[in-house]
Amino acid sequence: MRMLRCGGTGLMMKDRVAASRRVLIANYRYFISSGPERYLFNIKSMLEGRGHTVMPFSVRYGQNEPSEYARYFVSPLAGEDEVFFDQHRKTPATVAKTLSRLFYSREVEQAVTRMAEETRPDVAYVLYYLRKMSPSLLVGLKKQGLPIVARISDYGMFCGEHHMLRDGRPCTLCLDEGLQNEVRHACVKGSRAISALDVAATTFHRAKGYFDLIDRFVTTNPFMSEMMIRGGIDPARIVCIPTFTDMARFHPDADGPASPPYMLYVGRLDEPKGVHVLIEAMAMLRDRFGGDLPELRIAGEGHTRTYVDGLHAQAARLGLEGRVRFLGGVAGDDIPLLFRGALFSLMPALWYENLPNSVVESLSSGCPVVASDIGSLAVTITDGVDGLHHRPGDAAHLAAQAARLIADPALRRRLAAGARETAERNHSPDRHVSLLEGVFDEVIGEAGAPAAKRAAIG
Template sequence: MHVMVVHNRYASAQPSGENKVVDQEVALLREAGHRVGVFERRSDDIAARSLPAKAAIPLLVPWNPAVRARLAERLRAERPDVVHLHNVFPLLSPAVIAACADAGVPAVATLHNYTQVCPPGTLHRDGSPCTACVGRAPLPAVRHGCYRGSRLATVPLAVSLSVNRRRWWWSGVERFFCISAAQREVLVGAGMPAGRLVVKHNFVPETPVRRTGPGEHLLYLGRLAEVKGVRLLMAAWDELAAAGGVGVPLVIAGTGPLEAEVAAWAADRDDVRCVGLYDRTRCREAVAGAVAVVAPSTWKEAFGLVVVEAMAAGVPAVAAGHGAFTELVEDGVTGLLHRPDDAGSLAAALRGVTADGDGNREMGRAARLRYERGFSPEVGLARLEEGYRAAIAGRGGADPSRGDTHTGSRRGDLRERDGGSR
């Protein structure tokens, strides 16, 4: 198949699971022999823009006509079989869906978060879960300034959601990939078209490094933000330290808005190491060297990439018992779940995962088996191809992976002029 991937890359200063997923899927498709083009914008490029250009960005968040024209032109020139949409904020906008319609190319979209029903995409506000905008106009988000604590910054997102979700997202996308069943349940409940929502978990590439011993540390790997449970983790670790510790240090790898606070908390401790942002190789080594990976998010994660990366390395996870974690981690089998927002419960889980060496090793083996059956590249490729074929068939187009031709359709006519399937 010929696939066009559309993505607005997040800033490189902070780790982005979405950027990682996009890069991994592009590489996977190319390795499988599919032709993959990429149409992207980079948030890193905003800094180099002129002041008037920066000031205009919020106006283009709901709709960017220049992007529509450029993408449509490229689609007409390259004639892909399907377009795969990822993040479109802030430089692309839902105008990319109109570009697909202009060029007559079916679109699928991976929903990496909850932006279809919540302007900041988190279902979280002021340290607690929030569904005030789910299934209704996103006025509460504006009132509370849910995006970056700013009402002004939240307005473009709220406008885009109100104007575009039914007119373009819900009617212009053939198939939505939900990255967990928990996410799909929320979106269906909010009124999204259930028949177009399918669960396609993110896959994780095979890791060249797996755990071989008991592990040397507990590992938090991710963005240092409150919604990720960083403050909860610090409180739980204080509780453990007061009781004598767990025998291994806590390694905190990442950057984010709480970086200074975390560094100050860890400064005078010999049981915590703040190591900053790791590159890919060091991330793999840190995961493979862990007794367990810790994912204590206070918001309901739509997925949990670090948990699956731990599975691939044969490492169990300690995760919050809500959102996607409840379908990724089988409590007591591939890891441990703690009560969300409960420092005492998290401390007990961390104590448990480090105290029983034989049980930990057994959970690591079960986690690896879970990865092989549900999150390997082979599984990920099959689910991508299935979704693309369904989207192409939904438009009445040909399925190039099967050599089909539909000469009665516009896409079939293009295929005949192009000499058959690519």
């Protein structure tokens, strides 16, 4: 029985009691770096709290959280402290391993096979794996007859740039017209050579049928489901389960926003997030409100120092000292306090996004969201109910929408109440994990019968 689909009739859940399962959960980092890892540790805790055994499989990094299963983890592409591609030393060994993980890694296949043989999981829950572990992960799991559920966090299956972003705007050429456009526009790292390698790897993966080994794809929002279908994935293999948050930690403040008031951005400081558009909008708001303009607090770090430094330089150039405060990385325990005290949060994304944790946390905190009218944000935030939309990349429109909330306390209060109601309806932990347990039970039941997917894979 299908329990959940993205569609006009909404999301449904049946009453059920889940059996205790042994879940192998795979992700290419085992420490909190960004939203996907926050989800990893949150869902691990939730599943364990409901009696399941969760066994992580990842890459060995010095920052990893301790785990009794670390002996199965695979080696990193470079050093154990070189997490991101831009940090990798370009040695022959690093280049060779990067190419292996891009196409197919025997090391990963053998490591996950050994883990599955020795720990006997019932199901595999796969998060990020492309390019740092490769689809060899799927092969190793399926050779053990394991059903595989993969949660989709970006567009890497269809677009080498992952964000479907080109020249600061969404681009679906690879999805609609073919991967050759990735090379034509040098989409990966601005290099046609690197883009060609990515196209070759994706073509190889498709030809070998590796993505067909995935029994269910979990998306976080209806927009992503639609894009997966547009990319050729059978709708019967797609299940939409919205991201959840801890409703007890992220809750409204009975006393309302803090004094002095402030606006808030929480997230990565990377170009697709559109933080530079937000700073430009702040200059327009300063011109309108003068000394009465609330401060903008920006919490987060970036993958590239160049972009982060550029944001600081942009704020200084626009004379926003004292109006924009960069908080850097913020401890997890402090994030709920930030949302509780904010007038509203902002998510000025340029790409389609994949329902960021910070948006759900803001809603749960009763903090309205001013978000780009694009992708998952457009279908998660309802304009005039729990937040406001603005045209993506349009600093003037972003400033105008923020100005409405600054100037209208009654509107803020109404949207704040709507935000919490949206979170309670769509993003509660119990709802999320119950739906996920249902998917696990479903694919485990299907795997009990002989199927071509369980045959040996060469």
